[in-house]
Amino acid sequence: MSDAPKSLLAVDVRTKKRNAAEARFKAYGLGAIIVAVLALAILITSVFGTGLSAFRQTFITIEVPLPEAKLDKSGVRDLSVMKKVTTIGYKPLLRNGLLAAIDEAGITTDLSKKDIAKLISKEAPATVRNFVLANPDAIGGSMVFDLLANGRIDGFFKDRVTMESAALDDNTSPEALKLARDLKEAGIIQTKLNWGFLFAPDASDQRPEAAGLGVAILGSLYMMIVVLVLALPIGVAASVYLEEFAPRNRLTDIIEVNISNLAAVPSIVYGILGLAIFINFMEFNQSSPLVGGLVLALMTLPTIIISTRASLKSVPPSIRDAALGIGASKMQSVFHHVLPLAAPGILTGTIIGLAQALGETAPLLLIGMVAFVREYPAAYTPDAGLFGEASTALPVQIFNWTQRADPGFVERASGAIIVLLVFLLVMNTIAIILRRKFERRW
Amino acid sequence: MSLSMSVLLAIIVSLAAYFVAPRYVLGLVDGDRRKLASLPKQFGLSAALTVLLPALAVAGVGSVIGMFGIGLPYVVIAVAMLALLYSIVQSRPDFIARNRAERLIGFVLIAASGVAILTTIGIVFSMLFEASNFFRDYHWSDFFFSTEWSPNFRGNSALGIIPLLWGTLYISFIALVFAVPIGLFAAIYLSEYASPRMRSVAKPAIEILAGIPTIVYGLFALITVGPFLRDYFASPMGLGDSASSVMTAGLVMGVMLIPFVSSLSDDIINAVPQAMRDGSFGLGATKSETIRQVVIPAALPGIVGAVLLAASRAIGETMIVVLGAGAAARLSLNPFEAMTTVTVKIVSQLTGDTDFASPETLVAFALGLTLFFITLSLNVIALVIVRKYREQYE
Numbered sequence: 001m002s003d004a005p006k007s008l009l010a011v012d013v014r015t016k017k018r019n020a021a022e023a024r025f026k027a028y029g030l031g032a033i034i035v036a037v038l039a040l041a042i043l044i045t046s047v048f049g050t051g052l053s054a055f056r057q058t059f060i061t062i063e064v065p066l067p068e069a070k071l072d073k074s075g076v077r078d079l080s081v082m083k084k085v086t087t088i089g090y091k092p093l094l095r096n097g098l099l100a101a102i103d104e105a106g107i108t109t110d111l112s113k114k115d116i117a118k119l120i121s122k123e124a125p126a127t128v129r130n131f132v133l134a135n136p137d138a139i140g141g142s143m144v145f146d147l148l149a150n151g152r153i154d155g156f157f158k159d160r161v162t163m164e165s166a167a168l169d170d171n172t173s174p175e176a177l178k179l180a181r182d183l184k185e186a187g188i189i190q191t192k193l194n195w196g197f198l199f200a201p202d203a204s205d206q207r208p209e210a211a212g213l214g215v216a217i218l219g220s221l222y223m224m225i226v227v228l229v230l231a232l233p234i235g236v237a238a239s240v241y242l243e244e245f246a247p248r249n250r251l252t253d254i255i256e257v258n259i260s261n262l263a264a265v266p267s268i269v270y271g272i273l274g275l276a277i278f279i280n281f282m283e284f285n286q287s288s289p290l291v292g293g294l295v296l297a298l299m300t301l302p303t304i305i306i307s308t309r310a311s312l313k314s315v316p317p318s319i320r321d322a323a324l325g326i327g328a329s330k331m332q333s334v335f336h337h338v339l340p341l342a343a344p345g346i347l348t349g350t351i352i353g354l355a356q357a358l359g360e361t362a363p364l365l366l367i368g369m370v371a372f373v374r375e376y377p378a379a380y381t382p383d384a385g386l387f388g389e390a391s392t393a394l395p396v397q398i399f400n401w402t403q404r405a406d407p408g409f410v411e412r413a414s415g416a417i418i419v420l421l422v423f424l425l426v427m428n429t430i431a432i433i434l435r436r437k438f439e440r441r442w
Numbered sequence: 443m444s445l446s447m448s449v450l451l452a453i454i455v456s457l458a459a460y461f462v463a464p465r466y467v468l469g470l471v472d473g474d475r476r477k478l479a480s481l482p483k484q485f486g487l488s489a490a491l492t493v494l495l496p497a498l499a500v501a502g503v504g505s506v507i508g509m510f511g512i513g514l515p516y517v518v519i520a521v522a523m524l525a526l527l528y529s530i531v532q533s534r535p536d537f538i539a540r541n542r543a544e545r546l547i548g549f550v551l552i553a554a555s556g557v558a559i560l561t562t563i564g565i566v567f568s569m570l571f572e573a574s575n576f577f578r579d580y581h582w583s584d585f586f587f588s589t590e591w592s593p594n595f596r597g598n599s600a601l602g603i604i605p606l607l608w609g610t611l612y613i614s615f616i617a618l619v620f621a622v623p624i625g626l627f628a629a630i631y632l633s634e635y636a637s638p639r640m641r642s643v644a645k646p647a648i649e650i651l652a653g654i655p656t657i658v659y660g661l662f663a664l665i666t667v668g669p670f671l672r673d674y675f676a677s678p679m680g681l682g683d684s685a686s687s688v689m690t691a692g693l694v695m696g697v698m699l700i701p702f703v704s705s706l707s708d709d710i711i712n713a714v715p716q717a718m719r720d721g722s723f724g725l726g727a728t729k730s731e732t733i734r735q736v737v738i739p740a741a742l743p744g745i746v747g748a749v750l751l752a753a754s755r756a757i758g759e760t761m762i763v764v765l766g767a768g769a770a771a772r773l774s775l776n777p778f779e780a781m782t783t784v785t786v787k788i789v790s791q792l793t794g795d796t797d798f799a800s801p802e803t804l805v806a807f808a809l810g811l812t813l814f815f816i817t818l819s820l821n822v823i824a825l826v827i828v829r830k831y832r833e834q835y836e
Contacts, residue, residue, distance in 0.1 A: 018728055025730035032624040036648050036704070039697045042650075046666040047658065087547025237554030245551060257825075259558045264751065264821045265814065266758025268785050269565060272810045275792060276568030282506070297562050305558070332545040360653025362760035362785070366792050385446065394656040402664055402765060410665055417658050428653060 008024060029234045047417050054415025057194035057209065058149040060183070063127055064097040064141040077136040078249030087125035090312060094120050094128065094147065105186035109179045118172070119180060121148035123210035125204060148196075149189060150210040153180045157191055160407065196416060202397065208408030211401070213416055215373050218357060222379065224246050226293025227300055227357050234297075235304030236339075242292055243312040244304075244334050248327040263302035270299045271363030279367060286368040289377065290387040295367060296357040303356060304332045307349025311342040344438030352432040355424050361395040369396045372406075394420050445505060447486060448515035452497035452522040456490045464490035480539040489529035495546060518763045524599055538701055569811040576804035591771035591782075593791065593802045601805045603812060605771040609688065609781035613767060614756035616692025616777065617699055622749055624696075625703025632704070633711045652701035656761040663694040663766030676778035684768065689777040691766035699752045705759040706751065710744035710831070711737060727816040734777060743831040750824035754817040760785040784809050 006012070070089060072082050095117035102109070102116070109116065118148070124147040129147070132138060148154075152172035155161035163174045183189040200212025246252040274295035276282045283292045295407060315338045323333035365372075369392050377389035392400070394416065403412040464482035471477040478485075490782075500521050503513045522626035533539070545671070580601060587603025627646060632641055676682045714737050722732040738745070768780025769790065791806040798804065 011526050012467055019729070022728045022730045025733070026631070029627045029635055032627035033631055033648070034698050035624050036628055036651065036697075037644065039700070040647060040651050042666070043654070043658070043697070046662055050665060055655050150695060161484060188663055233457070234554045234557050237551045238558065241548075241551035241555045245548065246555070255555055255558055258562055260825060261818060261821055262558060262561060264754060264817065265565070265787070266754075266760070266787055268758065268760045269569075269810055269814050272788070272792075272807065273561070273565045273568055276807070277564050278800065279567075298557075301557065301561070329540060329544055331547055346795070355653065359657065361657045361660075362653070362789065363765075365789050368793075370793055385444075395655055396655050398661065399761070399765075402661060413661055420655065424653060424655070 046413055047414050047421075049414075050411055051414025051416075051418045053160075054197055054411050054418075055194055056158075057196065058144040058154040058157050058189060058191050058193050060095075060098065060124075060149050060187065060189050061095040061144065061146050062101045063092050063142050063144045064147075066093065066132060066139050068140045071132060071134070071139050076286055077139070079133060080138070082133060082136065085129070087129055089176050090125035090129050090132075091117070096122055097142075097145075100185070101188050103182070105188060106306060107179065107182045109175060109182075111175050111179060115173070115176060116179070119150055119151050119153055119176060119183075121207055121209050123148055123207050144321075146190075146192070147178070148209045151207065151406060152254075153177070153189070154209050155411075156180060157189075157410060158411070160411065164319065165207065180363045181437070185404045197412075198419070201373075201376065202372060202392070202400070204372075205404050205406060207425060208404070208406050210413055212411050213397060213419060215376055216397035216416070218376055218390050218418070219369070219373075220394045222289035222377065222391065223293040223296055223393060224358060227297045227354060228350070229295040230294070231300045231304055231353065233237075235301050235350075236308055236346060238303050239308035240334060240339070243309050244338070245330070254320050259302050259305055263306065266362075267299060268272060268362040268366070271366030273298070273367060274363060274367045285384055285388045285390065286297070287371045287373070287390040287392070288384065288388045289393075290385070291367050292364050292369055292391075292393060295363045296360060299360065299363065300353040300357045303353035304346075304350055307440070308342070308346045308353070311349070312338060312347025314345065315341045341440075344434055347433045348435045351427050351434070355427040355431075358423060358427070359395055361399055364393055364396045365399065369393055370400055394423075445515050445518070448518040449498065449501050450455075450816075451519055452494060452501070454649055455522045455526055456494035456497075459493045459513065459529060460486040460490035461802055463529060464531050467537075470533075471535050477535050479536050484539040484543055485533055488539040488546070489526075489533065491546040491550075492529040492532075493522050494527045496525050510652035514595060544828060565710065565814065569807050569814065572798075572807035573811045576801055576808045579801045580805070585805070589773060592788070593805070595611045595800070595802055597800075598667060599802055601801065603809065604782070605773050606782060606784045606809070607812075608773050609767065609771070610757055610763075610783040610785070612688050612777070612781065613692045613695065613763060614753055616688060617695035617756045618749065618753060620693060620696030621699035621703050621752060623710060625700045625752075626745065628700065629704040629707035629711055630733060634709050634729065634737075648701045648704055652705070653823065654698075656698065656759060657765075659694050659698050660761040660765030663690050663762055667694055668680060668766060671778065679778075681776055681778040684778070684780045686766055686780045687766035688767060688781050691763045692777070695756055695762050696767055698759070699756060702755060703748055703752050707741070707745055708829075710741045710748065713739045713744070715717050741831075743827050747824040747828035747831070750820050750827070754820035754824070757820070758785065758813060758817050760789060764789055784813050788813070 008086055038419050061136075074081055082339065095113060098120060099113065100118060124145075127147060128145060131143070137442050150172070152169065153167070153176070154188055156172075156402050157180075161172065161177070162171070165175060166172050166177050180189055196210070196212045198217070199214045200210065201215045202212070203210035215266050240295065241335070242252060242255065274291055278291045280296055284294075319337050319341065323337045324330070328336065371390055371392065373390050373392050376384075377387075377391040378384075380386050381389060398416045398420070399412045401409040401416065443558040446749060464486045466474065468483045469476065470481055473699055475482060478490075497518050500728050501514070501518045503751055504510055504517065510517050542640060585603055587604065588600060589604045590602050591605045593599040628644075632645055638642065664686070667686070668690040671687065672685045675689075676684070678689065718736050718740060719732055722736045723729075729737070763783045763786050767783060767786060769782050769786060771787075772779060772781050774781065786810050788806045791803055791809075798802045
């Protein structure tokens with residue numbers, strides 16, 4: 001029976017099984033890629049979903065009276081005297097401004113005056129005070145301000161706070177939200193682009209609406225400058241030596257193994273190094289961009305060395321031979337000919353290393369960059385030296401915000417991640433464009 | 443005068459030497475540069491480096507080991523001035539300045555390569571030093587074998603590493619269980635099945651995952667994955683109600699490791715010679731049979747190396763576990779419970795108010811040292827395996 005002639009075209013059981021196994025195997029592979037891409041998609045949508053709203057902010061536009069009796073009793077506009085009126089002294093002015101605006105719009109509410117004033121952010125009196133101190137002439141008149149709304153009110157317009165959650169919340173109430181909605185219809189409350197998020201400093205635990213990334217971005221920028229200034233020359237010099245001059249011996253072997261190991265050392269170990277050497281031993285300032293930059297530079301060094309060596313290696317020996325042939329020294333052949341030809345590759349590797357350093361968090365936690373910093377750090381002060389003033393950094397600021405109790409900070413942290421990802425995207429795009437434009441195949 | 447000021451001065455002097463030395467030496471031969479042994483600018487370079495390098499060396503070494511005290515800036519300037527004098531005296535027409543300049547540049551290059559070694563020495567010694575302080579106060583066998591971790595800033599803490607290591611290994615294990623099959627299959631599909639167009643889209647997409655900073659993954663674990671696992675898996679199954687858990691951290695870390703595993707495996711699979719595949723096809727094997735029975739066995743050592751590297755990454759990872767795993771040191775098998783890791787405890791013991799005399803702070807250095815040696819040995823084993831394997835087919 002089994003000898004019955006079979007058509008070659010008829011698929012027998014075994015072949016069917018093998019083909020099915022083939023199809024299954026292929027499906028696993030496709031499935032794996034789909035899972036990976038899906039994970040990326042979920043990650044991006046989750047971050048953008050919660051973070052995009054951080055770029056818009058709810059403002060209350062009211063006319064604030066600036067009576068001379070309250071702000072400058074002496075009437076001589078002396079700044080040192082005017083500074084004695086603290087933000088507490090400005091609070092009633094804002095409340096009066098808001099109450100007047102509510103009356104004018106003909107809105108009625110059951111809220112007490114105190115609760116109405118809570119619609120305005122605790123940061124707002126400082127805004128008005130700073131304006132008055134900068135423009136003493138405005139005293140006596142009144143001025144229209146765009147003031148930050150309280151975080152809960154802002155959350156209400158971003159669907160983070162609902163009537164139900166407000167009923168359980170000590171910081172706001174359903175009536176307050178109703179009033180906010182009426183004010184929005186009357187045009188007194190508006191949602192606008194939030195430049196403060198990019199440029200303002202961090203704010204305390206109670207006022208997520210005022211928190212911004214200004215100090216963090218500046219600190220990250222300082223650190224990137226330190227990393228670039230240190231890691232690029234040292235990395236290039238080390239690669240030139242290892243690739244072009246080093247004799248093949250025990251020592252160079254050790255250096256090479258060392259570099260590939262350093263590339264795989266957990267980043268937190270660099271933080272421990274920074275804490276023990278730069279802060280405890282050499283006594284640099286804690287939380288300064290200088291120490292952060294030094295640590296990140298050491299961390300980036302292996303990346304730069306590895307990519308620089310690869311691009312030096314890709315320059316053909318004929319270039320070196322030609323230079324040597326017309327009387328250049330070895331050093332001249334490298335610095336005048338090989339290095340310029342390898343420059344695009346070195347630059348690409350450097351940018352990728354910088355991008356890595358920009359997103360690194362763990363080592364910075366250990367050297368104290370989690371500190372709460374509200375002053376913009378200066379690049380140089382005689383006291384603190386170069387990049388020595390306390391600062392924070394983008395990724396650490398994100399971590400910091402995740403540790404805060406107010407739910408408004410989750411939005412801020414996600415928004416900050418969008419900023420960070422945009423920076424990384426720009427850097428990587430530049431790297432790709434450089435590579436495309438200048439890459440040469442010999 | 444501050445040290446940075448004196449270094450700045452030394453740089454200015456060296457710049458001056460760069461411009462003065464060529465003029466001076468040209469003056470000696472009445473402007474006839476044919477009589478010089480080197481190009482005029484080589485004289486400048488040699489003089490500038492002769493001034494700058496000793497000054498920088500004195501400044502660097504002096505500030506690190508505290509030599510000369512507050513007189514150091516003046517010593518730096520004195521050294522620069524002496525070197526300037528020396529380089530001018532040396533600038534004779536028959537002096538081969540190019541060789542001198544290049545020898546000095548050579549020193550700079552060697553010093554730069556030395557930074558890598560200095561970094562390693564710095565890492566090892568800074569941790570050894572502080573860890574030895576820790577072991578003076580705290581018995582080493584209690585540290586390595588005790589199963590209790592409960593630091594107490596009033597003293598009398600139990601600082602056993604076992605619960606932390608358990609959390610670290612458990613989370614890394616879950617991450618690898620997730621990342622290795624997916625990464626490996628993705629690499630196989632991309633290198634053996636995918637059309638060039640599909641490859642050109644999928645490969646960069648997976649590589650984007652590698653470029654995302656770990657703080658982003660941490661936040662993802664905290665606000666999305668953690669609550670999701672708690673609401674849909676842990677709570678309904680009665681396994682716990684904590685958003686931060688071993689599972690949360692493990693899964694997110696797994697996502698982070700996918701590109702790492704897949705790009706390493708991709709390289710290794712591509713290194714298997716085409717002739718081996720062709721031989722298998724010639725015997726009638728299907729593509730999947732070829733992959734399973736020829737390509738994978740041939741690539742296995744390399745893949746093992748890749749997995750070890752991924753494991754070392756997972757063990758050293760910090761931000762994902764800080765935000766996703768929790769802070770409670772616990773020995774438990776339940777993956778939906780919060781546990782903690784070595785890296786989390788390093789961060790928590792070294793941030794905030796730290797007192798470098800108490801064992802509760804110093805333990806972080808012992809933890810760091812342990813972490814460093816675990817990851818280092820994994821890396822070394824992996825590199826040896828990968829390198830050995832690569833030589834086989836080259």
